[in-house]
Amino acid sequence: MTKEAMYQSMGISPEVLRFGERIEASLEARFRKIDERMEYNQLKVLHAMQEKHVAMEHMGESTGYGYNDDGRDTLEEVYAAAFHTEAALVRPQITCGTHALALALFSNLRPGDELLYISGKPYDTLEEVIGIRPSMGSLKEYQISYDQVDLLPDGGFDFEGIRKAIKPNTRIVGIQRSKGYQTRKTLSVDQIGEAIAFVKSIHKDLIVMVDNCYGEFVETKEPSDVGADMTVGSLIKNPGGGLAPIGGYIAGTKKCIENAACRLTSPGLGKEVGATLGVNRSFYQGFFLAPVVTANALKGAILAANLYETLGFPVVPDGRESRHDIIQAVTLGTPEGVIAFCKGIQAAAPVDSYVTPEPWAMPGYDSDVIMAAGAFIQGSSIELSADGPIKPPYAVYFQGGLTYPHAKLGILMSLQKLKEAGLVTIPEP
Numbered sequence: 001m002t003k004e005a006m007y008q009s010m011g012i013s014p015e016v017l018r019f020g021e022r023i024e025a026s027l028e029a030r031f032r033k034i035d036e037r038m039e040y041n042q043l044k045v046l047h048a049m050q051e052k053h054v055a056m057e058h059m060g061e062s063t064g065y066g067y068n069d070d071g072r073d074t075l076e077e078v079y080a081a082a083f084h085t086e087a088a089l090v091r092p093q094i095t096c097g098t099h100a101l102a103l104a105l106f107s108n109l110r111p112g113d114e115l116l117y118i119s120g121k122p123y124d125t126l127e128e129v130i131g132i133r134p135s136m137g138s139l140k141e142y143q144i145s146y147d148q149v150d151l152l153p154d155g156g157f158d159f160e161g162i163r164k165a166i167k168p169n170t171r172i173v174g175i176q177r178s179k180g181y182q183t184r185k186t187l188s189v190d191q192i193g194e195a196i197a198f199v200k201s202i203h204k205d206l207i208v209m210v211d212n213c214y215g216e217f218v219e220t221k222e223p224s225d226v227g228a229d230m231t232v233g234s235l236i237k238n239p240g241g242g243l244a245p246i247g248g249y250i251a252g253t254k255k256c257i258e259n260a261a262c263r264l265t266s267p268g269l270g271k272e273v274g275a276t277l278g279v280n281r282s283f284y285q286g287f288f289l290a291p292v293v294t295a296n297a298l299k300g301a302i303l304a305a306n307l308y309e310t311l312g313f314p315v316v317p318d319g320r321e322s323r324h325d326i327i328q329a330v331t332l333g334t335p336e337g338v339i340a341f342c343k344g345i346q347a348a349a350p351v352d353s354y355v356t357p358e359p360w361a362m363p364g365y366d367s368d369v370i371m372a373a374g375a376f377i378q379g380s381s382i383e384l385s386a387d388g389p390i391k392p393p394y395a396v397y398f399q400g401g402l403t404y405p406h407a408k409l410g411i412l413m414s415l416q417k418l419k420e421a422g423l424v425t426i427p428e429p
């Protein structure tokens, strides 16, 4: 069977395939640049693993207290080496990205301190951590106050605003690298570095925490390379490489990491306890694969941006912009468009490809939301996934893809479904 026939047998019409591959062919130079970064990042991870003498015995498991779990301790050294930090906390007991961020904040703030976000409104789930939306157990309940400086209309930092907002009790300055599900631009590591230098010039003891979710291995530098005291993320996104079944990480200064460990476990116990229950191998192997997996996801995002842009749909980032995270927003403009797109992503999945996603009222959202995910790990967004709230402007957020051919199939399938619903006409070459 030819490749074309294979696509056709999976439901992709020759017209959709031809159009998709015409767009793909125009992206060669772009993809080559991604490959170069991927190569550098692969070397970075390998170098860290070799330097820390990762060995077969580190792949084992520990139970109970997890005393002397060398696999766990060495993995944390590998993360610290790759992120160029003094220390790291990388644990299955960190349940998700939100938990990792909450842990970094709760452990390094004390009553009376203030948290200042300088990249505008943080990711939705952080609102309840901080207490922006009243919530049980929030920082606010512990007398930790919050302030925020929005980004400027051009997406850059508001340096004057930041200077004014830093108070004597400001303790942590928060920066979110990725746009998350907002329409602003994602911040580059260089931009983050400038902001950190500025903040430290005002008060060198301020702790800077960067929410690095979706940003790992997109560039050759990480926020930790430009002065962040804590760089924080989720292992079911980029650095888990699709293999980590759970987990989060914080890479940073010894002091910040010790604080975090004493809160994750307990004062006095810190990093010494915490059984790994058999996840070590997947954490190591996932981190090893992460630069390649992230590059695949990036190529998928760039293909989606260029394909939908050519068809006249607004896309963020646009087809040519430089990338600082793996999320792609596509504004379809109608509820039917959002639904058709998500049905395509679902139909292309390795798991649950036969189910049909439907819009649903989800807790925490003010409209119905449709989600497409056929992942090996529940909720993993480094695997190909898409979701869209059913409200104007009817945009979908698309991310992930462990392999590029899978991301490509998902994108072609989304277009196929839009075409079958009569929502798009494919231009002749």
Ligand SMILES: *Cc1c(COP(=O)(O)O)cnc(C)c1O
Binding pocket: 096, 097, 098, 099, 123, 125, 176, 178, 179, 180, 211, 213, 214, 234
């Ligand atoms: C995903 C994400 C989070 C939260 O991570 P969860 O694992 O969903 O809890 C926080 N910040 C940003 C920017 C994210 O993309």
